[in-house]
Amino acid sequence: METPTSSLKVTCTFGHYTPTGPWTDVRTQPWADLAHLLTTHEVGIQEGTCIVPATFREGRRKKEQAERIDIVVLDSDAGFTLDQIRDAIADQGWAAAISSTHSHLTTRTKAKRGNWDKFLLSTTDLKRAPSDFLREKGYLPHVVEDARVAEEFVFFEHNPCPKFRIALPLLRPWLAASYDTQRAANTAWKERIEAIAATLSLNHDQPCTGTSRLFNLPRRPADGPPPETAVLEGEVSDLFSLPEAPSPVGAPAAKARSRGSKKKGRIAPDDDFTHIDPKTGEVLDMRSWARTHAPRFEIVTALKARKPDVFTGRVVDKSKQHLRCVNEGSHTQAGKDAATFVLNASEGTHRSFVYHCRHGHCTDRDRLLFLRQMLQEGWLQIADLTDDTFLIPKDQLRPRIQVIGGEIASIVDQAEQALIRANAGLYQRGPFVVRPGTMMVRVAKEREVPARQIFEVEDHALVPLAQHRPPICDLQSPQRCPVAIDAGHKRCIQGTLSELRCGQM
Numbered sequence: 001m002e003t004p005t006s007s008l009k010v011t012c013t014f015g016h017y018t019p020t021g022p023w024t025d026v027r028t029q030p031w032a033d034l035a036h037l038l039t040t041h042e043v044g045i046q047e048g049t050c051i052v053p054a055t056f057r058e059g060r061r062k063k064e065q066a067e068r069i070d071i072v073v074l075d076s077d078a079g080f081t082l083d084q085i086r087d088a089i090a091d092q093g094w095a096a097a098i099s100s101t102h103s104h105l106t107t108r109t110k111a112k113r114g115n116w117d118k119f120l121l122s123t124t125d126l127k128r129a130p131s132d133f134l135r136e137k138g139y140l141p142h143v144v145e146d147a148r149v150a151e152e153f154v155f156f157e158h159n160p161c162p163k164f165r166i167a168l169p170l171l172r173p174w175l176a177a178s179y180d181t182q183r184a185a186n187t188a189w190k191e192r193i194e195a196i197a198a199t200l201s202l203n204h205d206q207p208c209t210g211t212s213r214l215f216n217l218p219r220r221p222a223d224g225p226p227p228e229t230a231v232l233e234g235e236v237s238d239l240f241s242l243p244e245a246p247s248p249v250g251a252p253a254a255k256a257r258s259r260g261s262k263k264k265g266r267i268a269p270d271d272d273f274t275h276i277d278p279k280t281g282e283v284l285d286m287r288s289w290a291r292t293h294a295p296r297f298e299i300v301t302a303l304k305a306r307k308p309d310v311f312t313g314r315v316v317d318k319s320k321q322h323l324r325c326v327n328e329g330s331h332t333q334a335g336k337d338a339a340t341f342v343l344n345a346s347e348g349t350h351r352s353f354v355y356h357c358r359h360g361h362c363t364d365r366d367r368l369l370f371l372r373q374m375l376q377e378g379w380l381q382i383a384d385l386t387d388d389t390f391l392i393p394k395d396q397l398r399p400r401i402q403v404i405g406g407e408i409a410s411i412v413d414q415a416e417q418a419l420i421r422a423n424a425g426l427y428q429r430g431p432f433v434v435r436p437g438t439m440m441v442r443v444a445k446e447r448e449v450p451a452r453q454i455f456e457v458e459d460h461a462l463v464p465l466a467q468h469r470p471p472i473c474d475l476q477s478p479q480r481c482p483v484a485i486d487a488g489h490k491r492c493i494q495g496t497l498s499e500l501r502c503g504q505m
Helices: 031-037 082-092 113-122 129-136 182-200 251-258 286-296 299-306 367-377 382-386 408-422 459-468 489-502
Strands: 009-016 025-030 049-052 054-056 066-076 096-100 106-110 148-151 155-161 164-175 229-232 274-276 283-285 311-316 320-323 340-343 354-357 427-429 432-442 448-456
Touching (some): 009 031, 009 054, 009 066, 025 031, 031 164, 066 182, 082 182, 129 155
Antiparallel strands (some): 054 066, 106 155, 148 155, 340 354, 427 432
16 A cells, blocks of 8 residues: 555664774665664663764764664654554654664663762652652653662662664755754754654654764564564655744753853853852853963873762774763763773874763764863863873974975985874875774674674875874975975865875885
């Protein structure tokens, strides 16, 4: 029978939860095939193969590179049943694929100790405190009724909590090119996700408002409950015609209060970049600090010296140090995961320190707010942010590059030596610079296994390596003067690398 989605095709990106290369597995397929994939469970751990609704420029899974989204994916973690979700979607007449998640019917929820302690200070009914705490996090009454603290690390035991993931195809795709800037496009997508969640009235927890968000394909634990799924036929959702989501009740008043006097110890809102030390009263303007010190701040070094227990032990690309998110109290589920990492200013290409968390509650949050929260939580002190121990020496900030007319051959030789000294595992294969790597490949019975591959290394990846030891032409006589140019630092190196490719490495 012909349905509104019979001829509909959607495009998504596929990959692995721990990728080793660019996100280039972009597939366009009928909605019916994708719906089948999204409702077919494998037995195994939660992390593995995954889907990203967006496609990206240059295969880089970053919100700044997102181009197009054809489907909406929502998470329902509050306790709504499959029938309740199905009825809410059917009332709109929409097509959808619904599938239980890996933590479906869980009876335990982990919360951050500090948040629980603060809540206890504000409650008057200690017996009902666990239920009230979970209700504030959005859980439904039938789930949190008779909830209790199971361990001192603040694990709450409660009734089984249904958890589902919902995918809905869109009548019109989200296109970044339709907006003036990428930031405006990402903001519009976030607002539309909130609008569709409000339309369904299911109190969806939406950490999935970021355009680069990934979702694990359906899996369940071997000893877990049987999966629950449904595929609904219906119209394709017109996401961009939905009314705006209403503001949360009491939000304006709360915002007004947050702008009042700042007492010691009070947590500042996310539009405030000022930190007040609760012991000394010292005031720090985070933005003023960032202008002079952020490009030099070695955040990994500082945290390992002051708060080493927050690191998980996972290191990616030899420099991305994974840790517990300082804002984990705002996550749906607190605790250790692979979503957050920090990077020293000296080790990345951003020319500044990096704090990155993939959780939806953190995706669009300014890194300075995480740093301010570290000060509030006592992970770091104000003095640490200007301590020379945790700063790159000023004379190492920006290497000097002298470009001398007629010396391109010498510059290319020095660029080659810089890449060799970087010891980054680069090789030459014909005219290409390549590196070995690992990617997931499909084998018999739809299984995926890691396999070694050779990847071409593009100029943009060589630039940071060459920047560690940039080519510098020594002036051998007063007559050989540098040439005045208007190219930037990276442009100079990229030009040199282009010349290098034309020769032999």
